[in-house]
Amino acid sequence: MADTYDLIVLGSGPGGYVAAIRAAQLGLKVAIVERERLGGICLNWGCIPTKALLRTSEIYHYMQNASAYGLSASNVAFDLEKVVERSRKVAGQLNSGVTGLMKKNKITVIEGVGKLTAKGKLTVTTGDKKTDLEAGNIIIATGARARDLPFAKADGKRIWTYRHAMVPPEMPTKLLVIGSGAIGVEFASFYNDMGAEVTIVEMMDRILPVEDAEVSDFMAKALTKQKIKILASTGVSKIETSDTGVKATIKAKDGTLSEQEFSHVIVAVGIVPNVENIGLEDVGVEPDKRYHIKTDEYGRTNVDGIYAIGDVTGPPWLAHKASHEGVIAAEKIAGYAGVHPMNKGNIPGCTYSRxxxxxxxxxxxxxxxxxxxxxxxxxxxxxxxxxxxxxxxxxxxxxxxxxxxxxxxxxxxxxxxxxxxxxxxxxxxxxxxxxxxxxxxxxxxxxxxxxxxxxxxxxxxxxxxx
Missing domain, CATH: 3.30.390.30 (FAD/NAD-linked reductase, C-terminal dimerisation domain)
Known part of the structure; x- marks a missing residue:
């Protein structure tokens, strides 16, 4: 017999775990399914650990410029292993905090890979074990993953995604960052402040293209002043790796090709929603042309009783947007009188570069x-x-x-x-x-x-x- 709940949340990122907590506060019996670690990508491999890294690079920058404040600091250096270790400890501390919140709110946590099998039904696979679950409502909060370039699959050695860039086995000497959204610019800023020679390549005509044009222009000048090389209206058409580095073929706006060598590459060209193998086709949930799950302003999909929130539903791909959507969906499911629809025009965007x-x-x-x-x-x-x-x-x-x-x-x-x-x-x-x-x-x-x-x-x- 299947375990029965009022609500099952598939995914425990900042959208999923917040939805679970709010639903529990409203008196629902809630289960949350997670295949990796509570807190999802944001807490474990995104928002939080990257800010820990950026804090380190900020302090390192100030130490190197101590004389500007009337101070002196000599032999300033860093230990990359300890820098990474601090970042991972911060993520681990918050993961433990989410675990505590699940217990506090009496939310059942089920580890494994969840898949919708029918309306209101979900099967969780943990190794060889399968657990059947049922609920009146299900929230899909499976998030997204880094998009690969078709000709440059991330290998964790020379070609990195954001995840690899957070736990570098070595410090890049000459780094190519492909993409200048928030993730690309943050990593460019971090590694530049830590001493790497950084180049940003952006296909659009300016970096941070979603921001106001004056902000983009200011950032281009500020980062250039910091000796980051910026190549806008430019693409990368080919990448070849070796044991010692990377050779990139860069295509300029006028079509001119040039080969440049780097020690490492970070690919930050967007994300792909995690919609595969979760049973969407089995229950009839419709994705859009970019494979994001379509929802209304309350998170409802086209299938009654199935909601979706966070990165899996499309832009803006932000943790705070996912959390707010989680609250809205939970309140709608619980019949809360004060539930309000999402207004994406009031969602702030932040880039934590320098x-x-x-x-x-x-x-x-x-x-x-x-x-x-x-x-x-x-x-x-x-x-x-x-x-x-x-x-x-x-x-x-x-x-x-x-x-x-x-x-x-x-x-x-x-x-x-x-x-x-x-x-x-x-x-x-x-x-x-x-x-x-x-x-x-x-x-x-x-x-x-x-x-x-x-x-x-x-x-x-x-x-x-x-």
């Missing part, structure tokens, strides 16, 4: 394309006392408003700690505040957040300090 990048809402170009008449404000870090005191005077804050209504259409930041600052604008959009509300808000001094205020003032010709 400098950092953060944004929410429309870019200036998107707002113009949507037909808005705009008021745009921009305030530089150099005009902020706290930024100067920190020695982080490069960057800016940009705000985009509808000129007629005062609606905050978008906010875009580049500079130190902007991944923390962006939440202020996220809250502002969620609460539908206008330019007047933001202008009348008091910001503490001295803080970096004062630039957020000044940017709003600047959009209406009222900036005080610039």
């Amino acid at each position: 400098p950092q990048v953060a944004s929410v809402g429309m870019t200036e170009a998107q707002a113009k394309e949507a037909g808005h008449e705009l008021k745009v404000g921009k305030f530089p870090f150099i005009g902020n006392g706290k930024a100067i005191a920190l020695g982080e005077a490069e960057g800016f804050v940009k705000t985009v408003f509808d000129a007629k209504t005062g609606e905050l259409l978008g906010a875009h930041m580049v500079g130190a700690e902007v991944t923390e600052l962006i939440q202020g604008y996220v809250v502002a959009r969620q609460l539908e505040t206008t330019e007047t509300d933001l202008m009348q808000t008091v910001f503490a001094h001295p803080t970096l957040s004062e630039m957020m205020h000044e940017s709003v003032l600047g959009a209406y010709g009222r900036a005080i300090h610039f």
